[in-house]
Amino acid sequence: MKARVHVMLKTGVLDPQGAAVQHALGALGFAGVNEVRQGKVIELDLADGTSEATINEMCEKLLANTVIEGYSVELL
Amino acid sequence: MKARVHVMLKTGVLDPQGAAVQHALGALGFAGVNEVRQGKVIELDLADGTSEATINEMCEKLLANTVIEGYSVELL
Numbered sequence: 001m002k003a004r005v006h007v008m009l010k011t012g013v014l015d016p017q018g019a020a021v022q023h024a025l026g027a028l029g030f031a032g033v034n035e036v037r038q039g040k041v042i043e044l045d046l047a048d049g050t051s052e053a054t055i056n057e058m059c060e061k062l063l064a065n066t067v068i069e070g071y072s073v074e075l076l
Numbered sequence: 077m078k079a080r081v082h083v084m085l086k087t088g089v090l091d092p093q094g095a096a097v098q099h100a101l102g103a104l105g106f107a108g109v110n111e112v113r114q115g116k117v118i119e120l121d122l123a124d125g126t127s128e129a130t131i132n133e134m135c136e137k138l139l140a141n142t143v144i145e146g147y148s149v150e151l152l
Contacts, residue, residue, distance in 0.1 A: 006117055008119070021139070025134060028134075028137055028138060030130070033120065033122060033123075034121040034122065034123070036118060036119070037118070038116060038117070038118050038119075039116070039119070040114060040117065041084070041114070041115045041116065042094075042097065042114050043084070043112070043114075043115070044112055045109070045111035045112070046108055046109060047108025047110070058101060062097070062100055062101060062104060
């Protein structure tokens, strides 16, 4: 089975990567870019029957820094 | 309007970040992790009416390195 995990900085946490991308898009002539936030996507190929609870545990323990990042799990 | 762009290394391109995550999950005691691929997710807040073609152009010019990375655009 496959799962996809999104890890994004929480709202209110400064995102310098996103700000750099926003600035660069403006410099390239793309108008109307109001905000950019950049995060990680992690695609996992897991043994069949792995529960969503296990994947959440992986996020809590390793994949996300839950002090500043939020995550969402999507089973594919 | 909002759009989400996924940027992943193409199949066959070595993904050392993903391999490190896979190894670390094993070391933490999570069994059955067959493969991990890590990529970027970029959330854009754009002016209303921005076309998908424009977002594809942003990907080609800045967001993805199309030599080694593929991207997908999702309008939210």
